Amino acid sequence: MSRFKIVTTGPGGTDHSLEMETLSAIGAEIVEVSGGDDELAKAVADADAIYAKGRPRITAKVIEAGRKLKVVSLGSVGVDSVDVDAATRLGIPVTNCPDTFIEEVADHAMTLILGSWRRLVVQDQMVRKGEWTKARPMLYQFPRLRGMTLGFVAFGHVARAVARRAAPFGFNMLAYDPYIEELVMAEYGVEPVGLDELMQRSDIVSMHAPGTKDAHHLLKEKHFRQMKKTSLFVNTGRGSTVDEAALIKALQEGWIAGAGLDVLETEPVGHNNPLLGMDNVTLTAHVASASDRFDKARRRRVGAELSLVLSGKWPRACVNPSVLEKSSLVRWQPFSMERGPGN
Structure with missing residues (x-):
């Protein structure tokens, strides 16, 4: 027994x-x-x-x-x-x-950051459609990555691993996390800021908050309205931390330029989710930790x-x-x- x-x-x-x-x-x-x-x-x-x-x-x-x-x-x-x-x-x-599996998720987050910035999905589609000559002029619209500002919403283990990967690319880095000491952020070359300031200053916002009650819909419509029109949003944390309807609206109306998402509010994603039809959105099936x-x-x-x-x-x-x-x-x-x- x-x-x-x-x-x-x-x-x-x-x-x-x-x-x-x-x-x-x-x-x-x-x-x-x-x-x-x-x-x-x-x-x-x-x-x-x-x-x-x-x-x-x-x-x-x-x-x-x-x-x-x-x-x-x-x-x-x-x-x-x-x-x-x-x-x-x-x-x-x-x-x-x-x-x-911190390293796996950090790798995936960095992949979405880089792939979204270089419009990798759209570039791939252009080649497949025979639109070779349109590819280079498209990228002439965007600045190079070095010198851009990467903002972390929550700065736990995964975000810190992403910060280590991002540093050699020449990012300026910010983080919002009221539970993490400023000295910890400083060790990673990251500047602590408030959430509103992070949304306003960042060229790429990377979400890492856990799926807790306190973090439910942490990012709402007002936060996406604060972002630059040229900015990108990446989420490898939890879909529940974002008001997805507000994110969709931000993408549809051009408040932000694009997104890279491994997590969504409803998983698996419904066939009628507008995100599926957006070529400025890169989607993966909650696979960031897989290896x-x-x-x-x-x-x-x-x-x-x-x-x-x-x-x-x-x-x-x-x-x-x-x-x-x-x-x-x-x-x-x-x-x-x-x-x-x-x-």
Whole structure:
């Protein structure tokens, strides 16, 4: 009989061997459950943990059903697929993977920045349509990248990795993030500013805010109206952070020049979304974190986080850390080669 029961969503038969690399040692089992809230709530009633996979959302009803629930673990950076408030109210830590695929997302953000600035999609279409001679004159309208201003909305791990990539291109860089110290921004050559100033001064705005309640529709119509007509908007964060109707209006009416978007408010994108018909918009299918190592790394990380909490220790990453101080969990200390146990 297993010592710990971990409930996750799925049809059954999914390979969880990477998660089990650490979970097997503590006698845990992963049980897949298909269906909605009712089915999940029933399965969670005697579960020790929930392994959240994005869909369906882990609601308050499901979390409240877990009489002995110790942790909810996500294999993603974003936590909008879990009712974190409900978990916090019940003293249950919610873990995520905030640093597993930073480099991939930063690469993708930089790709959208460069590709949008050089109108890569339109240039490709011109070649395919036999409009070779129109390509060069089109780019004569735009300044070179060096000396342009790149503004970051939120300056967490991904934005900082983008800043490292952007610096050699000669960008002037700004950031708005009331939760990050100015000294941290200064280390990356980034000037801290208010949100309005950032929107007004930036030639490219790169959105990195998380999908939290506080950041919902952080960028509204008034912000897009503040941008330069020649400016671009890039989003590799969360679609919910932007009022998409306002962004569409900004693009249609020429308040801004274009956009590069990996995330949208509704995913997958609806066939009638006006963004699909705009040649000044580059779209990707929420793939910024994808790479050869992505799935393996996040699955091992989920297994490690679940194992830590079920073993009575603090997780490496917790999105509601206030619950840890009130819990009986022991603060986790990573093993050091310089100072191991007993030294």
